[in-house]
Amino acid sequence: MLGIPLKDDDLVFCKPDGKPLLPNTVTHAWIKQGAHPKVVQERLGHAGIQITLDTYSHVAPGLQESAAKRFDDVLNGKYNKHEKEAIENLG
Numbered sequence: 001m002l003g004i005p006l007k008d009d010d011l012v013f014c015k016p017d018g019k020p021l022l023p024n025t026v027t028h029a030w031i032k033q034g035a036h037p038k039v040v041q042e043r044l045g046h047a048g049i050q051i052t053l054d055t056y057s058h059v060a061p062g063l064q065e066s067a068a069k070r071f072d073d074v075l076n077g078k079y080n081k082h083e084k085e086a087i088e089n090l091g
Contacts, residue, residue: 030043
């Protein structure tokens with residue numbers, strides 16, 4: 001897309017200095033961003049969701065706290081426009 005021809009050894013994901021990332025870096029980033037485990041499972045090609053959950057649940061220990069905070073924010077009216085629309089569409 002940039003008009004730069006790719007070579008066989010070019011990387012899709014790399015560090016700013018061009019060195020390769022560790023193999024699970026991208027997957028860990030998905031989990032830490034709160035990507036739904038089913039989406040991660042499909043992207044990684046895991047046969048079942050349990051494989052994904054067993055493999056990556058340790059990566060994001062803050063998921064419980066994050067979910068609790070989002071729930072608290074909704075209960076206290078502290079949510080963004082998209083969350084507000086989703087809540088209004090529920091009922």
